[in-house]
Amino acid sequence: MMNSARSCLLSLVSRKQLTRSRGVKHWIDGKPRRKHPVNPEIEDRLPVNKYISEGTRPDNRVYTWGYAELGALGNRNLLRPKNGKKPYTYLHRPMRLWFAELNKVTDVACGYGFTVMAVNRPDYKLFGCGLNTSSQIGQQEARAGHPLERVTSPVPITIPVDDPSIKVTAVACGRSHTSFVTSDGAAYTLGNNAYGQCGRQVLEREDYSSNATVHRVPVDRPVRTVTCGQDHTMFVTECGRVYCCGWGADGQLGSGAFDSRWQALPAGGDLEGERVVKVACSADCVLAVSESGDVFGWGNSEYAQFASVTEEQQLNVPRRLPLGVGKVTDVASAGTMCAVLNAYIVFADRGEVYVWGYGMLGKGPELDVSKEPSLIPPTLLGRNDFSPDNTPVSVVSGLYHLSVTTSGGDLFTWGHNRHGALGLGHTEDRLFPLRVSIPARVTKVACGVDHMAALCREYI
Structure with missing residues (x-):
């Protein structure tokens, strides 16, 4: 009871x-x-509130893969795994980056062993991870006076921008320096400045590991985008002019000389009067495309990149390249290979990728040298009877490999597969384009020497 x-x-x-x-x-x-x-x-007429943050939007995904030991993939667990597992030397398949689940990443760039991401936040607008021997991802210290030479997960980069409404709109990385552009048209650089690639005066015996100077480059017109070569930087202004600074021994500054300089000055030659919309360079061979669809080139031509206009191995002034492929919308320049994408025209067989130069050009073992643009068959890049509208929309290159992104959000890679940089699940080189398995729609790709990053959207 x-x-x-x-x-x-x-x-x-x-x-x-x-x-x-x-x-x-x-x-x-x-x-x-x-x-x-x-x-x-x-009750049926009452509103239903659904709460979602900016960090969990469907278009907020970043995947990384390739060489992992330097921390450029942004995943600390790869280098310090739990349960007694061995650290990863490389990752040959794309892995979803946790950082993008908490931050809205708007742009991404890959340097030589490091990665930089632009983020839409009111406080920190730039994050980086990986190799930091020249402070290319800012001043990162374990304690005062002890700078970190390697950062294994994304950390904020302090930049001289106090207005929370100003955003970082473009970012680029070279061998050991970083450059970015803000929404007010200003251009900034940080990292190694041994050749003046940061757009500031070269100081003898400067210690870059402990001097994370973020320098605003004095360009007399608002800058829209930036591209970094190996040791030089190119700024494209809103009016379409190209300003260059840094290493120029191969003529990659387009100044008519073979000298290096720290002042960012406009490139001349056939670019006079043209409105450039994009510049591409992974090493010292530069390609540019104008608003009218013409292609211009300057810099290193040791592998016949500019055989259509010169027999010399260096070209120190921009020249219009008579490629004969129609109106071009995008360009890519690797260490020895070049690629262009022409405009997609309805009811016409366009939207095609052409390659030339020397190396694994993407057409098998029978073609490793070409002085003229050679068409990659559209079927190798995803266009077939089941997806006839799946056409290439961008081409991007690393130092030893090339990639193509299609309108369907597919990514194709080929070339030298150093440390699994192609993301194909192995480390073997590939002579033909193959599709990378990513469970998302790829919108932008960044290529380093031996790693890659992809900015993606969800399928739904």
Whole structure:
């Protein structure tokens, strides 16, 4: 009897606790009644609130793969795995980066062993990870006076921008320096400045590991985008002019000379009067495409990149390249290979990728040298009877490999597969384009020497 009474008492206590936790005022006929009941006649018409943050939007995905030991993939668990597993030397398949789940990444760039991401946040606008021997991802210290030469997960880069409304709109990385552009048209650089690639005066014996100077480059017109070669930097202004600074021994500054300089000055030659929309360079061979679809080139031509206009191995002034492939919308320049994408025209067989130069050009072992643009068959890049509208929309190159992104969000890679940089699940070189398995729609790709990063959207 006492046990039964005790059970009833416990039941009453738990019922009262449940009532308080649910905001119930009292009980009627053994049923709880809420203090503010919902009118059943208007219940269906009440709004349904769904809460979602900017960091969990469907278009907020970043995947990384390739060489992992320097931390450029942004995943600390690869270098310090749990459960006694061995650290990863490389990752030959794309892995979803946790950092992008908490931050809205708007742009990404890969340097030589490091990665930099632009983020839409009011406080920190730039993050980086990986190799930091020249402070190319800012001043990162374990403690005062002890700079970190390697950072294994994304950390904020302090930049001289105080206005929270100003955003980083473009970012680029070279061998050991970084450059970015803000929404107010300003261009900044940081990292190694041994050749003036940061757009500031070269200081003898400057210690870059402990001097994370973020320098605003004095360009006399608003800058729209930036591209970094190996040791030089190119700024494209809103009016379409190209300003260059840094290493120029191969003519990659387009100044008519073979000298290096720290001042960012406009390239001349055939670019005079042209509105450039994009510049591409992974080493010292530069390609540019104008608003009208013409292609221009300057810099290193040791592998016949500019055989259509010169027999010399260096070209120190921009020249219009008579490629004969129609209107061009995108360009890519690797260490020894070049690629262009022409415009897609409805009811015409366009939207095609052409390659030339020396190396694994993407057409098998029979073609490793070409002085003229050679068409990659569209079927190798995803266009077939099942997806006839799947056409290439961009081409991007690393130092030893090339990649193509299609309108369907597919990514194709080929070339030298150093440390699994192609993302194909192995480390073997590939002579033909192959599709990278990413469970998302690829919108932008960044290529380093031996790693890659992809900015993606969800399929739904």
